[in-house]
Amino acid sequence: MNEISNKWIGERTIRPDGIDKVTGRAAFAADTSMPGMIWGKVLRSPHAHAVIKSIDTSKAEALPGVKAVVTAADIVDFPVDTPVPLGIQDMRWMCRNVLAREKALWHGHAIAGVAATSEAIAEEACALIEVEYEVLPHAIEIDDALAKDAPILHDFITFDGKPSNIAGTLEHTKGDVEAGFAEADLVIERDFTTRPVHQGYIEPHACLVSTAADGKMTIWSSSQGQFMVRAMTALLTGIPQSNIRAIPAEIGGGFGGKTIIYLEPMAAILSKKSGRPVKMVMTREEVMRASGPTSGSKSTVKIGVRKDGKITAAEGIYWLQAGGLPGSPIRGAVGCALAPYDIPNGRTLGYDVVSNRSKVAAYRAPGAPIGAFGVECVLDEIADKLGMDPLDLRLKNAAKEGTKAVHGPTFPLMGYVESLEAAKAHAHYNAPLGPNQGRGVASGFWFNAGGESSAQVNITEDGNVVVTTGHPDIGGSRAGIANICAELLGIDYRRISVLIGDTATIGFSNLTGGSRVLFASSIVVTESTKKIIATLCELAAKIWDIDPEAVIWEDGEARPAGANAGQFPPLTLEELAARANESGGPIGAGTQLNTTGAEGGFGTHICDVEIDPELGIARVIRYTVLQDVGRAVHPSYVEGQMQGGAAQAIGWALNEEYLYDKNGKVDNPGFLDYRMPVASDLPMLDTHIIEIPNPKHPQGVRGVGEVPLVPGPAAVRNAIHNALGIYFDDLPISPPRILAALEGQKAAAE
Amino acid sequence: MTKIHVTTTINGEPEEFLCDPNETMLDALRNRLGLTGAKEGCATGDCGACSITLDGTLVCACLMLAAESDGHEITTIEGMAEGENLHPLQTKFLESAALQCGICTPGFLIAAKALLDENPDPTETEVRFWLAGNLCRCTGYDKIIRAVMDTAAEMREAAQ
Numbered sequence: 072m073n074e075i076s077n078k079w080i081g082e083r084t085i086r087p088d089g090i091d092k093v094t095g096r097a098a099f100a101a102d103t104s105m106p107g108m109i110w111g112k113v114l115r116s117p118h119a120h121a122v123i124k125s126i127d128t129s130k131a132e133a134l135p136g137v138k139a140v141v142t143a144a145d146i147v148d149f150p151v152d153t154p155v156p157l158g159i160q161d162m163r164w165m166c167r168n169v170l171a172r173e174k175a176l177w178h179g180h181a182i183a184g185v186a187a188t189s190e191a192i193a194e195e196a197c198a199l200i201e202v203e204y205e206v207l208p209h210a211i212e213i214d215d216a217l218a219k220d221a222p223i224l225h226d227f228i229t230f231d232g233k234p235s236n237i238a239g240t241l242e243h244t245k246g247d248v249e250a251g252f253a254e255a256d257l258v259i260e261r262d263f264t265t266r267p268v269h270q271g272y273i274e275p276h277a278c279l280v281s282t283a284a285d286g287k288m289t290i291w292s293s294s295q296g297q298f299m300v301r302a303m304t305a306l307l308t309g310i311p312q313s314n315i316r317a318i319p320a321e322i323g324g325g326f327g328g329k330t331i332i333y334l335e336p337m338a339a340i341l342s343k344k345s346g347r348p349v350k351m352v353m354t355r356e357e358v359m360r361a362s363g364p365t366s367g368s369k370s371t372v373k374i375g376v377r378k379d380g381k382i383t384a385a386e387g388i389y390w391l392q393a394g395g396l397p398g399s400p401i402r403g404a405v406g407c408a409l410a411p412y413d414i415p416n417g418r419t420l421g422y423d424v425v426s427n428r429s430k431v432a433a434y435r436a437p438g439a440p441i442g443a444f445g446v447e448c449v450l451d452e453i454a455d456k457l458g459m460d461p462l463d464l465r466l467k468n469a470a471k472e473g474t475k476a477v478h479g480p481t482f483p484l485m486g487y488v489e490s491l492e493a494a495k496a497h498a499h500y501n502a503p504l505g506p507n508q509g510r511g512v513a514s515g516f517w518f519n520a521g522g523e524s525s526a527q528v529n530i531t532e533d534g535n536v537v538v539t540t541g542h543p544d545i546g547g548s549r550a551g552i553a554n555i556c557a558e559l560l561g562i563d564y565r566r567i568s569v570l571i572g573d574t575a576t577i578g579f580s581n582l583t584g585g586s587r588v589l590f591a592s593s594i595v596v597t598e599s600t601k602k603i604i605a606t607l608c609e610l611a612a613k614i615w616d617i618d619p620e621a622v623i624w625e626d627g628e629a630r631p632a633g634a635n636a637g638q639f640p641p642l643t644l645e646e647l648a649a650r651a652n653e654s655g656g657p658i659g660a661g662t663q664l665n666t667t668g669a670e671g672g673f674g675t676h677i678c679d680v681e682i683d684p685e686l687g688i689a690r691v692i693r694y695t696v697l698q699d700v701g702r703a704v705h706p707s708y709v710e711g712q713m714q715g716g717a718a719q720a721i722g723w724a725l726n727e728e729y730l731y732d733k734n735g736k737v738d739n740p741g742f743l744d745y746r747m748p749v750a751s752d753l754p755m756l757d758t759h760i761i762e763i764p765n766p767k768h769p770q771g772v773r774g775v776g777e778v779p780l781v782p783g784p785a786a787v788r789n790a791i792h793n794a795l796g797i798y799f800d801d802l803p804i805s806p807p808r809i810l811a812a813l814e815g816q817k818a819a820a821e
Numbered sequence: 822m823t824k825i826h827v828t829t830t831i832n833g834e835p836e837e838f839l840c841d842p843n844e845t846m847l848d849a850l851r852n853r854l855g856l857t858g859a860k861e862g863c864a865t866g867d868c869g870a871c872s873i874t875l876d877g878t879l880v881c882a883c884l885m886l887a888a889e890s891d892g893h894e895i896t897t898i899e900g901m902a903e904g905e906n907l908h909p910l911q912t913k914f915l916e917s918a919a920l921q922c923g924i925c926t927p928g929f930l931i932a933a934k935a936l937l938d939e940n941p942d943p944t945e946t947e948v949r950f951w952l953a954g955n956l957c958r959c960t961g962y963d964k965i966i967r968a969v970m971d972t973a974a975e976m977r978e979a980a981q
């Protein structure tokens with residue numbers, strides 16, 4: 072840490088990709104075209120649950136302009152009894168997600184794809200495909216899926232020895248929960264529900280796939296990982312990875328939702344069959360019907376405390392919707408729920424429940440906001456009953472360095488207590504409230520992540536720098552990397568180009584997700600840059616004919632280490648680059664690592680709301696996010712993550728939900744009726760960055776992006792409780808719910 | 822379908838093209854004219870990612886027919902900078918990190934410019950309501966609103 076002088080780290084530099092993004096030049100996936108390109112469209116299931124008895128594509132194929140058709144028969148089948156994990160996914164479910172196989176499992180499930188010379192012809196051809204369905208009863212909500220007579224989605228899933236829609240469980244325990252509750256002076260237990268929420272990225276899924284006559288394939292697509300695109304497309308099409316080059320387009324938002332693929336295997340097969348480049352772009356309606364939101368949930372949370380507020384036991388049982396195929400984020404829910412607290416006796420248990428909705432995908436701290444919601448709401452009630460400040464209650468129980476978490480690990484150095492103390496001291500927390508206003512707080516945790524990353528740093532012949540990494544930049548990570556590389560090399564950040572390589576030009580790099588990108592990529596960039604500095608020092612030593620150990624790198628130039636090393640004028644990066652051939656030749660260094668040392672992140676939110684009792688609207692009027700980020704390499708983009716997470720949390724809390732009709736069809740598949748926060752819904756979102764550097768990272772980075780969603784829904788809910796004295800246990804707390812609760816309150820008073 | 826011949830002006834340059842009668846301005850810009858700066862987030866007028874101006878008035882290109890541009894002037898994000906010189910809003914968006922993924926940025930810039938052309942001294946509330954038709958899922962709007970307010974202040978100062 073001490074070696075960092077901080078000329079560039081912590082500076083609000085201009086991002087490397089910025090100009091292209093404010094001038095319209097940046098190429099997102101749907102912005103790429105090719106000569107001879109044709110268009111792909113998808114036929115989707117009109118039923119929420121149906122056996123696919125047959126698919127006849129002959130009429131579609133006969134339509135003039137149609138060049139190829141794809142169905143599940145063209146996709147590699149992964150039998151349901153053999154797990155094939157790939158990251159957090161399982162190819163058994165991915166192959167059935169991309170194209171329905173035995174059954175259509177939700178309304179909008181992809182059935183077939185068509186490529187034609189125009190989008191209109193492709194759509195017309197989709198309508199000509201004849202599918203024979205045997206329509207089955209469907210289950211949308213968790214309670215429907217768990218009911219005694221529930222339709223069973225998959226006959227291969229059993230639970231307690233019986234066919235079931237429970238596809239898996241995960242449990243963490245610590246101590247003796249029953250004994251802990253027996254010791255408590257106050258025990259609060261409540262049931263909660265949260266709704267499935269879509270990531271809401273503004274850019275719909277899109278890809279362009281071109282196949283050459285020799286079978287070599289190029290994929291341009293919008294994803295959170297070009298290597299994931301390559302691996303999944305290869306597995307689902309049977310094409311070797313070496314024949315697929317996946318090029319990451321600029322990505323227009325993902326938030327976890329682009330850690331899986333939908334269109335690429337279809338486009339790959341259509342391109343292979345037709346010999347033409349195929350472009351596929353989802354409509355917003357398709358995004359809403361067929362791509363994964365996060366799970367909806369129900370939960371029961373029970374916490375016991377002594378009179379002084381010390382928690383004696385805590386328990387959270389969670390049921391999470393997986394959608395039509397297994398794989399809800401129960402790990403995040405049961406792992407993160409109790410993590411902020413030092414709990415002697417704790418238990419969390421999660422159930423993965425399938426029902427006839429689109430398969431869920433990762434969404435920002437997957438599962439953690441669901442886990443935190445009930446816990447942070449119950450703590451609010453406990454503080455209320457004990458007459459204790461809610462931040463004091465959290466401080467009394469806060470996890471610290473050395474605390475053994477209920478989910479297993481013993482925490483290292485971290486800044487949770489600092490976030491609570493900063494919240495207590497914050498002007499926001501101490502500001503007066505007006506009529507109909509209320510204030511709430513909540514905290515949250517996310518694991519953060521390391522994993523595989525690759526970087527190549529090259530010195531150009533004119534003495535500038537090109538850095539290539541393997542992670543799509545979803546929110547400014549290139550700017551952070553430029554700062555770090557400039558710091559290490561001691562040169563102006565504008566001399567450094569930071570690029571995202573494709574699968575053919577950079578080594579394997581895992582997904583952009585889990586708040587891992589800056590953490591992991593800065594490790595490999597730092598390693599590569601250090602190797603380059605060593606090379607530059609060796610070159611200078613050779614030129615000066617002194618020992619390499621006697622050369623130091625300072626302010627962008629090689630200098631003799633001290634008087635004993637000799638008297639030489641410094642050699643700049645430009646001078647050394649020009650003389651590279653006098654030593655080892657071109658100057659560059661690559662690093663490929665499986666990075667470790669990511670440490671969890673904690674944050675605390677303060678939210679003020681004002682209720683309009685006539686309309687039932689809860690308006691957020693002030694909001695502050697406080698978070699330990701380890702090290703804010705580029706503070707603007709750190710703040711941006713904190714603000715963006717908070718805004719999404721407000722959407723979860725107040726508005727966002729899918730409405731289903733009785734046939735199991737989403738009734739609000741667009742931005743008008745699926746109401747995400749707009750500018751006029753929100754106040755400024757204040758941020759308070761806490762920096763307790765991660766000792767296991769060269770720059771102290773911890774990871775930022777996930778945590779700011781986790782506490783938010785509970786902070787908003789607790790603020791509404793503070794304003795109205797009413798506990799809302801079901802999200803979203805939309806105007807009809809508030810009006811109904813206010814009427815109930817009035818009726819009770821009369 | 823018989824195509825329609827359109828004569829229009831785009832970013833100050835004369836332009837002619839053929840389009841289908843039901844083709845949107847957004848599709849014509851993106852798929853025929855190579856101007857992919859305007860984005861399709863929804864195609865239903867709800868996200869503002871496709872914002873352009875028609876004779877100086879802010880419109881959603883996804884809700885306009887390409888044929889309607891005949892005889893009119895269209896401005897897109899590609900026409901906002903003058904050569905290398907960025908518009909003050911573009912510069913301020915960069916300096917204030919008012920974008921994360923950047924898919925919404927062209928729309929916000931076009932919409933914000935239309936606001937400042939009409940009202941050089943908007944309040945925060947006016948900015949928020951003017952931009953309420955532009956969705957951003959990344960930023961929480963904070964830095965976007967500040968960038969627009971700051972640009973307005975600087976442009977007022979420069980005009981004095």
Ligand code: FES
Binds near residue numbers: 860869
């Ligand atoms: S694409 Fe035109 S408003 Fe969304």
Ligand code: FES
Binds near residue numbers: 324921956
């Ligand atoms: S910056 Fe990503 S949607 Fe606005």
